[in-house]
Amino acid sequence: RKEVEQDPGPFNVPEGATVAFNCTYSNSASQSFFWYRQDCRKEPKLLMSVYSSGNEDGRFTAQLNRASQYISLLIRDSKLSDSATYLCVVINQGGKLIFGQGTELSVKP
Amino acid sequence: EAQVTQNPRYLITVTGKKLTVTCSQNMNHEYMSWYRQDPGLGLRQIYYSMNVEVTDKGDVPEGYKVSRKEKRNFPLILESPSPNQTSLYFCASSSHPRTSGGHTDTQYFGPGTRLTVL
Numbered sequence: 001r002k003e004v005e006q007d008p009g010p011f012n013v014p015e016g017a018t019v020a021f022n023c024t025y026s027n028s029a030s031q032s033f034f035w036y037r038q039d040c041r042k043e044p045k046l047l048m049s050v051y052s053s054g055n056e057d058g059r060f061t062a063q064l065n066r067a068s069q070y071i072s073l074l075i076r077d078s079k080l081s082d083s084a085t086y087l088c089v090v091i092n093q094g095g096k097l098i099f100g101q102g103t104e105l106s107v108k109p
Numbered sequence: 110e111a112q113v114t115q116n117p118r119y120l121i122t123v124t125g126k127k128l129t130v131t132c133s134q135n136m137n138h139e140y141m142s143w144y145r146q147d148p149g150l151g152l153r154q155i156y157y158s159m160n161v162e163v164t165d166k167g168d169v170p171e172g173y174k175v176s177r178k179e180k181r182n183f184p185l186i187l188e189s190p191s192p193n194q195t196s197l198y199f200c201a202s203s204s205h206p207r208t209s210g211g212h213t214d215t216q217y218f219g220p221g222t223r224l225t226v227l
Contacts, residue, residue, distance in 0.1 A: 043219060044216075045218070097154070099152040101151040
């Protein structure tokens, strides 16, 4: 079993839709969690950190469920420019970054 | 402008011909690392460096070497490239490494190097 797993998609949604991604992690001692965005095989860039209390940044909401060992990313009112691959990143207890495979999102007009 | 640069951006080479991919950052970051990205496998860490003259193996170090003689540079060396090293490579840096080898600060990635080994 992979340490961090994501549904690779692709998720094809119309503009304005709400879309949610989940990411599960196997190591219960994992300490920090992030969502990165990657466009067309360009470099990944930090989208947002994920805190235990949940956090929101505009149309994006990230949540952590430690009991079930998953994190989620919710995108509301999706835009064409949201089309990208979203990478889940977990830092394990040893301080190592583990990347998920990424979930591809395609927002259509 | 704060950035991580990599060169070359694209490279096609043949089996066995030594090559070096350079990586440089201008943010005075202590922590630097190399990843490769392959379809279905995500980003996998090759090597990382906590500081000058300190390097450690990541998940997939076989066939690669690195060096960290200066804080800003972290070249990736393929002494004898093979076709299974065909991949997209990213260098990354960040400012707060933990002594255990990881970090919680944002990683800044270079633009990537697409390598094809024939």
